[in-house]
Amino acid sequence: xxxxxxxxxxxxxxxxxxxxxxxxxxxxxxxxxxxxxxxxxxxxxxxxxxxxxxxxxxxxxxxxxxxxxxxxxxxxxxxxxxxxxxxxxxxxxxxxxxxxxxxxxxxxxxxxxxxxxxxxxxxxxxxxxxxxxxxxxxxxxxxx
Numbered sequence: 001x002x003x004x005x006x007x008x009x010x011x012x013x014x015x016x017x018x019x020x021x022x023x024x025x026x027x028x029x030x031x032x033x034x035x036x037x038x039x040x041x042x043x044x045x046x047x048x049x050x051x052x053x054x055x056x057x058x059x060x061x062x063x064x065x066x067x068x069x070x071x072x073x074x075x076x077x078x079x080x081x082x083x084x085x086x087x088x089x090x091x092x093x094x095x096x097x098x099x100x101x102x103x104x105x106x107x108x109x110x111x112x113x114x115x116x117x118x119x120x121x122x123x124x125x126x127x128x129x130x131x132x133x134x135x136x137x138x139x140x141x142x143x144x
Contacts, residue, residue: 002084003087003091005088008092009088009092009095010121012091012097012101013096013121013125014096016110017096017110020039020042020108021108024041024110026041036114036122037111037112038112041110042107042109042118043104044106044108045105045106048123058104059099059101061104063094063095063097063101065108067098070087070094073087074087082132082133082136083133085132086133087129089128090126090129092125093124093126096120096122097123101105
């Protein structure tokens, strides 16, 4: 299950980024849903929200550390299904963005909600997984 989730996230992320690079022009919005969603190709050389620009070595190092910690935690057979799902999704998203950093020196972002910084599928999956993870940790704390 873990392998399928991680692989699916990486493949979908990389396919959507390939299409964005192929069909979109840098920093040129293409309206998809008027006044709500644009496709806007951005080369993100920072972290979330464009923070810490041009720190490639740091981002690659942190990504490898995160991947190692996630893999270590996924080996724990007592983890709940929600925890395994969350960690698998985060791992897939992390690897997807790491591939970009290693290939291009930046992360390919293209989903533009106009009221939020431009992001990609990997970012979305990581965010959703973080919400699941938060729920799981809060639920477990309340149960004990």
